[in-house]
Amino acid sequence: MRAPVGQIYQATEGFPGASCRLGTIHTSTRTGCSLSVTSSTPESGRFVPIVTDLWRTSQAIIRYRLDDILIPSPKPCGCGSAMLAIDRIEGRVDDVVLLPRSDLAKEPALQPLYADVVKSAILAVPGLHDFRLVQLTPTQAALSIDPAPG
Ligand SMILES: [Zn+2]
Incomplete structure (x- = not known):
């Protein structure tokens, strides 16, 4: 059987996206979950998603800020979907190190x-x-390394 393998972007708070037939993750309203953008950085387009899911029967999720950092695709997907194409899920907000500006x-x-x-x-x-790598203060960090065997 030759079924394509796709990805889903799912969180406890909702189901913000899934991959299309070309393998690109798109935000999805067909899953009943809408996603909006906050904290976007102009140089990369990175953003932290905000989820609204009104399809839940036990508890509505309204403008809930996820901890993920998403990078939108720089170009539209070839599938023709108008939904936002996600290039990748970069990580969590907790993975960001904040350093004093060098300028x-x-x-x-x-x-x-x-x-x-x-x-x-x-x-x-x-x-x-x-x-x-653990950031201790705005100007101090502790780096622990695990050397490769040998
Ligand atoms: Zn697509």
Whole structure:
């Protein structure tokens, strides 16, 4: 049997999306769950979704902010769907490290450093198997590494 394997984007609070026939995850209103955008960053389009699900019979979910960070697709999906195409689910809000801005802005501000950037930078070092980075204060972090065997 040759059935295509798809993905679902599901949370306890709702069912915000599923993949189309081309494998792209789209937000979906046909599942009874609508998704809106908040905290978007202009450089990447990253956003934290807000879910509304009025189809539930036990408890309505209204404008519930999920902890996921989503990256929208930079181009429309070839399937023709008008629903937002999601390039990937990057991780959780808790995975973001906030660092002081390095520019000379007059106002002190924190700049987000997303998990994929941290992971790519740390795991680019040869000989590492795994790591854990914990932000202690806005200017201090603790990095624990697990070296590769040998
Ligand atoms: Zn599609």
